[in-house]
Amino acid sequence: MRYSGLQVLAQGLMGNRGWTPAWRDPKPKLAYDILIIGGGGHGLATAFYLAKEHGLTNVAVLEKGYLGGGNVGRNTTIVRANYGLPGNSEFYSHSLKLWEGLEGELNYNVMHSQRGIINLFHSDGQRDAYARRGNAMINQGDDAILLDTEGCRRILPYLDYAQTRFPIYGGLYHPRGGTARHDAVAWGFARGADLRGVDVIQNCEVTGIDVENGRVTGVQTTRGAIRARKVGMVAAGRTSQVAALAGMRVPIESHVLQAFVTEGLKPCIDHVVTYGMGHFYISQSDKGGLVFGGDLDFYASYAARGNLPMAEHVMEAGLTLMPMIGKARMLRSWGGIMDMSPDGSPIIDRTHIDGLYLNCGWCYGGFKAVPGSGYSFAHLLATDRPHEPAARYRLDRFETGAGLMDEEATGAQHNLH
Numbered sequence: 391m392r393y394s395g396l397q398v399l400a401q402g403l404m405g406n407r408g409w410t411p412a413w414r415d416p417k418p419k420l421a422y423d424i425l426i427i428g429g430g431g432h433g434l435a436t437a438f439y440l441a442k443e444h445g446l447t448n449v450a451v452l453e454k455g456y457l458g459g460g461n462v463g464r465n466t467t468i469v470r471a472n473y474g475l476p477g478n479s480e481f482y483s484h485s486l487k488l489w490e491g492l493e494g495e496l497n498y499n500v501m502h503s504q505r506g507i508i509n510l511f512h513s514d515g516q517r518d519a520y521a522r523r524g525n526a527m528i529n530q531g532d533d534a535i536l537l538d539t540e541g542c543r544r545i546l547p548y549l550d551y552a553q554t555r556f557p558i559y560g561g562l563y564h565p566r567g568g569t570a571r572h573d574a575v576a577w578g579f580a581r582g583a584d585l586r587g588v589d590v591i592q593n594c595e596v597t598g599i600d601v602e603n604g605r606v607t608g609v610q611t612t613r614g615a616i617r618a619r620k621v622g623m624v625a626a627g628r629t630s631q632v633a634a635l636a637g638m639r640v641p642i643e644s645h646v647l648q649a650f651v652t653e654g655l656k657p658c659i660d661h662v663v664t665y666g667m668g669h670f671y672i673s674q675s676d677k678g679g680l681v682f683g684g685d686l687d688f689y690a691s692y693a694a695r696g697n698l699p700m701a702e703h704v705m706e707a708g709l710t711l712m713p714m715i716g717k718a719r720m721l722r723s724w725g726g727i728m729d730m731s732p733d734g735s736p737i738i739d740r741t742h743i744d745g746l747y748l749n750c751g752w753c754y755g756g757f758k759a760v761p762g763s764g765y766s767f768a769h770l771l772a773t774d775r776p777h778e779p780a781a782r783y784r785l786d787r788f789e790t791g792a793g794l795m796d797e798e799a800t801g802a803q804h805n806l807h
């Protein structure tokens with residue numbers, strides 16, 4: 391079924407009884423050409439682009455839970471291309487371009503909203519760093535505008551400009567940045583892949599990866615064994631556990647990241663805003679809730695919930711920046727499991743096992759990467775050659791030390807994530 395305004399009108403007139411399921415619920419077959427482990431944003435996008443760009447449809451996505459239950463449905467929905475280093479710049483730039491055509495390509499409303507992102511800065515040093523980043527973005531062909539205090543005041547009048555401890559010197563404005571509805575992205579890619587013949591199989595946990603003579607031959611699952619020529623591991627926060635099924639130890643630590651949402655309010659925050667002097671960023675959802683978050687909880691964990699000190703820290707930072715949000719009531723908070731890589735940049739690569747491929751290390755920024763990652767991983771799986779914008783996301787950079795992409799210059803230290 392093709393979705394359109396006319397379809398909505400017609401279905402409305404017919405009592406909404408004609409809608410069909412957005413994707414099938416297939417039983418796993420005994421064998422596929424390609425298996426994708428993990429039905430999050432990245433796994434589903436990979437399957438979609440395998441079918442769409444490479445005509446490969448004998449493909450299954452194996453998801454241990456339900457679609458949208460992982461980080462793809464837990465994030466704070468920010469989409470941007472404001473990276474500064476070679477490797478990340480071209481990759482996220484490509485991903486944002488895919489976002490801009492995504493709704494048409496999927497025939498699905500993912501509520502992509504290019505409302506603009508403003509990263510505030512509060513010192514001369516921070517201004518220099520953001521000016522440099524903005525220039526890198528422009529050199530990459532993306533958009534960036536350096537605002538001074540008055541420029542910020544014009545578009546963000548509700549910030550506390552009177553605070554003396556961390557005065558607002560200005561902000562780096564990225565107009566093409568914004569948000570999208572997170573779980574709709576998973577649903578849109580699932581529907582698009584399913585329509586092209588991919589089997590999207592929920593409640594199917596991979597419990598083993600079969601390797602014979604250095605080559606992958608299939609997987610064991612809670613719904614039986616499935617053979618495959620190629621297997622892609624795309625399990626985000628569970629990457630280390632999934633890779634261990636093939637005897638691999640990967641340079642990933644899993645950490646909790648929390649998010650918070652308030653009751654629905656009338657529109658008051660038009661952009662995405664990040665605070666340069668505290669762990670806090672915010673936007674307002676189309677339902678009216680203020681959606682905000684901070685930094686990691688700073689301990690490795692597989693629990694999808696966080697601790698109270700971080701919640702308190704985020705609230706404090708938010709109230710320092712925009713006291714008006716103190717009037718809103720908090721509705722919910724939750725956590726997701728982040729696949730933190732040592733340099734904060736991702737991995738899209740083959741492994742030492744023939745036919746086994748790895749996609750991980752998205753840290754707290756992998757939602758915006760979903761289309762780009764799916765596109766590049768599909769290219770790698772289909773052709774065995776890296777896709778140019780993702781060519782630097784090599785696994786061996788952590789072994790050799792060459793080609794690290796450390797955006798935050800925190801060094802290869804997990805405790806500094």
Ligand SMILES: Cc1cc2nc3c(=O)[nH]c(=O)nc-3n(C[C@H](O)[C@H](O)[C@H](O)COP(=O)(O)OP(=O)(O)OC[C@H]3O[C@@H](n4cnc5c(N)ncnc54)[C@H](O)[C@@H]3O)c2cc1C
Pocket residue numbers: 427428429430431432433452453454455456458459460461462463464465466467468469594595596597624625626627628632647648649683724725726727752753754755756757758759
């Ligand atoms: C609070 C929070 C805020 C965030 N904010 C942003 C943001 O604003 N912008 C941004 O770009 N990014 C953000 N992120 C990061 C982003 O959500 C993740 O980087 C991205 O979603 C990870 O990729 P994914 O969607 O494929 O992961 P997931 O949705 O977690 O997909 C992985 C899937 O693998 C499945 N799986 C695991 N093990 C197995 C197995 N053995 N067998 C079968 N299936 C398995 C899991 O069930 C899961 O569904 C945020 C994350 C969180 C938690």
